[in-house]
Amino acid sequence: MKRFGTFAQRWVVFAVAVTVWELVTRSAADVFFPPPSRIARAAADVWFSSAFGEHIVPGVSRMLGGFALAAIIGVALGLLLGRSRTAMAYLGPLFNFMRSIPPPLLVPFFLATVGVTSMQLPTIIFGAIWPVLLNTVDGARGVDATKVETARAFRLSKVQWILGVVLPSAAPKIFAGLRLSLSISLILMVIGELIGSANGIGNQLVRTQRDYDLPEMWSWIVLLGVLGYLFNTLLLIVERRALAWQPKHSFETQAQAIGG
């Protein structure tokens, strides 16, 4: 009963918003604003047709591929740079400069240098790497002095030190960076596909817009929202599992343990 209550609480505003949207768009009867029920029908037709393999899979693969590479490079580089005494003094200004460039502006650059077919991945990696890289650096630097001395006193190996002490110490900040990087990946995937791509969600968005197929265009927009929500939820689940050792995530289990 309680579980249903939380579920209702989370979705009631959403349901009301969709209902209002439905009523308003129906009464307005404007071609540019099809009602949600019309969009849903278009979505059901399009998402599960051949477009799934032709556009959704390539788009999502680009996004996840780019995000994964940005995450791996960003975490690995961030751990090493964060524990180096001098690296960030030299690289800090450069990183902050590069991070300040709005990532979509890199699309024309990669379009010109790498070409239409393969510019998506470098765009996503270059745009999404900064939050995870800089957050990892920050987290790696923040290992407290006692842990540094403990690790040295017990002569931990380099691998134990980096993967067993620095990485878990930095993990909360790394996940904060990953969440930002994930949403940037989604944005850059669409923008890359809008500007130059033979397939993908952005490509379909442009096509339907040119064809004035507004219900389908809206269905692609809705799909982006669904994907963003879905991947963010998945990342949160991973985060909760990875950081389950943190006291604040476990108050309930602790209370149960104490209460018997």
Add this chain to the structure above:
Amino acid sequence: MVRTMLDVADLGHTYQAKDGAHDAIDGLTFTVEAGELVCVVGPSGCGKSTLLRSISGLIRPTRGTVSLHGTPVDGVPADLAVVFQDYSRSLFPWLTVQRNVEFPLRELSKAERTARAGEALAAVGLENAGRKYPWQLSGGMQQRVAIARALAYRPALLLMDEPFASVDAQTRFELEDLLLRVRREQDTTVLLVTHDIDESVYLGDRVLVLSKSPARVVAALDVGLGEKRDQITTRSSDEFVELRAKVAGLLQSAPTAETVH
């Protein structure tokens, strides 16, 4: 088989700061025999931590030498373990108690690691806490985990940096007795740094009294309280009262190094 475990000779360390050099310790000379428990007591800020860091190889002292069972210390020795004051930061919160104790034993096989950690946890009375996380335990229990981690490492020398300064008085008594029992059972050589006079007399076979900064050894007192000690009877014995007064007197009148020269 009495032999010298730790030999500190004319040890000195100077920190270079912006406003000039600062001598933390100077001309420190003493030894710790195998199986001995030696307490170092000194006024706060006298350089006790610098001394421990020099012995453990965490910093390179500016002057003098440190030898562990005859080998000069250069870098952190393999058979030395440290128990820090700040147990909550010294333990790894993402590892269970068992894994915390096993973590430094990387050169052993998995089965040996498990066995050793189990033994060490049993020695500190935490045989049932292995699967908990450190933060689920009280402060005193966390420090027991840190002690178990050091014991499982089977060090030739166990260094303890104000190990009981962050727990309440009742727990401190328990941990002191635990330390006495464990070192008796395992014949561990211990060098313990403290600012607590009573603790230094209660625990030590010998007490080294340090001067104000830069720290020097003002006196080395033998504690003749025997092996079996008890928080109530030992602390009220004449010998204990006399010794603690002596240490207190030495600390109060502790000359700085300048006046000794």
